[in-house]
Amino acid sequence: MTGTATINCSVGTLANGATATITLMARIMGSGNVTNSATASSAVADGTPTNNTGSAGFAVIEPNSVPSLDARMQLLLALLLAVTAVVTLRMKSL
Numbered sequence: 001m002t003g004t005a006t007i008n009c010s011v012g013t014l015a016n017g018a019t020a021t022i023t024l025m026a027r028i029m030g031s032g033n034v035t036n037s038a039t040a041s042s043a044v045a046d047g048t049p050t051n052n053t054g055s056a057g058f059a060v061i062e063p064n065s066v067p068s069l070d071a072r073m074q075l076l077l078a079l080l081l082a083v084t085a086v087v088t089l090r091m092k093s094l
Helices: 071-093
Strands: 032-039 053-060
Touching: none
Parallel strands: none
Antiparallel strands: 032 053
16 A cells, blocks of 8 residues: 555544554555554544644665675685585585
């Protein structure tokens, strides 16, 4: 999902001063600034409607990519693995 989405949740009846926690998990692809906003509403009159909204902003940073080896380093790694295999096999035969 990209862009803006509305998610509706029902927490039932809350007593005056009570709180409810709703946890959402999301996978964010890419990087940039994100703002998450929430609004609470009810069919019952709310004595303090000013605390029914909130938002939090955060930055998403892409993880570093895995470095790759050039052809020369791949050859060196293959040679090192081959030598390790030969030494291991010789030690097992003793």
